[in-house]
Amino acid sequence: MAGLTTAYELERRGFHVEVIEGDTRIGGRVLTHRFGTGPDAPTVELGAMRIPAHHRLTLEYIDRMGLTGNLRRFTTLLSEENAFLRVPTGFVRVRDASGPLCETFRAELALRGGDRRYAAPAIAFGAWLTAVVDATAPPELRAALRDDLHRQLLDLVARLDLAPHLRGPARDRIDLHSLFSAHPEIRTGCSGRLNSFLDDILTETSPALLRLHGGMDQLPRRLAGRLKGRLSCGRRVVGIDVRDDGVLVRVRAGARTTVEQADFVVCTLPFPALRRVRLSGVDDDKRAVLEDVVYCPATKVALHCREPFWREEGIRGGASFTGGLIRQTYYPAADDRAEDAVGDSPGNGAALLASYTIGDEAERIGRLPARRRHRLVLDELAAAHPRLRRPGMVLGSASAVWGQSRWSGGCATRWGRSAAECEMERLRAARPAGRLFFAGEHCSTAPAWIEGAIESALHAVHQVVHYAPPARVIGVSGRRGRAGALR
Structure with a gap:
């Protein structure tokens, strides 16, 4: 998505663009399978299957591509009362899950040395938050949640009036979204690892999610259909050489390797895939961040x-x-x-x-x-x-x-760092290396979402359009040059 968006926006600004796709299909981590x-x-x-209703850029591009009617x-998760939740005794319906979940949560508190001083609403909070995290998070974050609840998070919540956030006929379910929105201060009870994942947890279980009827791959296919320049699949980039006056790209298709030259290159490869590309003319910090960014399987x-x-x-x-x-x-x-x-x-x-x-x-x-x-x-x-x-x-x-996947190495950048660490890594990931620019959800403020791919693409396009060569480079014309979007 980042590569297609970059190409589309650069063409709108007068650039001649070629998209080089290593895979045999377009779309990246948007993958609709048809039986x-x-x-x-x-x-x-x-691949990607949902769109948060507040992701403005994604909805804007869906509208541009004439797909709004398909939303x-x-x-x-948890939105269908008849769906199942797994508890220690087996499977229960979501509508019947509060009792078993709360019983299990009380037992966990007792094992950790806690007492039963918490009122029922606080127990419901702990039980349902644990259920959501257990369902959506990797194992290390499930453990982090239990540590946080035991240390201070549950105590912070227990001091609040939870009545406005109770749901269900028996008032034994908690609306986590309304609670965290009304009381953002309780996030201080979350460790940095959990806090960085909490937004995704709340978004993934939000009632304000959308999908594209007919397949999410309609969006990349429509974008590709708008491009005027060449888009080729099955051509793998094996080398990038950044120079003062342009970028050389080595491309392999079957047994044949060719070298192409561009004034600018925007690389949207996820960093695990980019690590397999031979790079020259790239500074040490950029090489370091290529190794630092870790993807979650x-x-x-x-x-x-x-x-x-x-x-x-x-x-x-x-x-x-x-x-x-x-x-x-x-x-x-x-x-x-x-x-x-x-x-x-x-x-x-x-x-x-x-x-x-x-x-x-x-x-x-x-x-x-x-x-x-x-x-x-x-x-x-x-x-x-x-x-x-x-x-x-x-x-x-x-x-x-x-x-x-050789083209991604995971689903998204791995969670588990503090907000400050994530922002520093994002800035390093998105920083250009001369005439080589970078885009992809790993370079955005919305990792793991299509929104992040589009956001980062727009940022890279802005950098290309406003590129100023180093002062020591002379004789660079002001013409709209040839740019390549690598995927």
């Missing part, structure tokens, strides 16, 4: 089912926290209008995002051969959905292991 080739084939997102609400596994059997169980969308190695399971939305129900036509079946994992679980699942990976996910998920074991119910499977 079939027809227009009604069930779709599932193996639909994304129902997320993520793995998604989808199942093509004969029918959307979960709807007979009352599940109309949203997600279950299935725990184990598979963590999260997302169900396709049953839209109000029949024509929006992708994959509901007879014979097409339905696509289920059976497992979405990040961190250690993603790495463990990702290391398995594809068939074993898909079998493991099917076996674990069948504990919550026994119908999966019926003969002929599963028609196919697909997965994306982002941590092993």
Whole structure:
């Protein structure tokens, strides 16, 4: 997305742009999988799948590409009352989960040496926040949350009037979004590692999320269709040589290697992939930050089912926290209008995002051969959905292991640093090296989101347009030059 946005914006400003894509497809970490080739084939997102409603830039580009009419609400974790949550005794429906969650949380407090002095609303806060973090965060952050709750976070919350934030018929659920919005001071009870991840946790479970009906890949495909210059796939950049008067790019396609020259280059490769490119003319600090930026692994596994059997169980969308190695399971939305129900036509079946994992679980699942990976996910998920074991119910499977992708090396920059450390790393990552500029979510204030890719692309375009060569360089014309956006 960063490379396509960069190319689109540079062309609008009069630059001649060539996009070099190493993969055989466009879109980067936007990857819509279709179980079939027809227009009604069930779709599932193996990459980016949601858009926060406050991500202005993403929505602006969706509108520019004529896709606003395809926006639909994304129902997320805990938003479907009939979805499942895993508790120590097994699976419970979200609507029935508060009692078991609170009981488990009290038991954890007792094991850590706490007493039962906390009122029920504070226990509900701790229980539901723990459930959300357990479902969405990598293991190290789950441990960090429990440490923070035990140290001071729960005490800070216990002093507040939680009544305005209680939900549910029994008033035993907490609205984490309204609580953190009304009382941002309680974030002082979060360690730097957890605090840096908290925004993503709250965003991922927000009711204000959107999706693109018909596939998220419509956005990169529409952007690519607007480009006038050359866009070539399957051409891998193996070397970048930054010079005073331009940039030389070594490109390999099959057994053939060519050298191309550009006045400017914007590199949108994630840094794990860029580390495999031979660089020259790049300063030591830029080389250092290439090594410093660490990506978090993520793995998604989808199942093509004969029918959307979960709807007979009352599940109309949203997600279950299935725990184990598979963590999260997302169900396709049953839209109000029949024509929006992708994959509901007879014979097409339905696509289920059976497992979405990040961190250690993603790495463990990702290391398995594809068939074993898909079998493991099917076996674990069948504990919550026994119908999966019926003969002929599963028609196919697909997965994306982002941590092993040569083009990304993970799903996003790894969380777990303080805000100041993250900002310093972002500035170093986004800083140009002469005529070589950088974009991508790792260079943005919105890592892990399409918004970050677009934001960083616009920043890189601004840098290119306002590029001022070092004083010692003479004879540089003011013409609009040739720029390359690498992906």
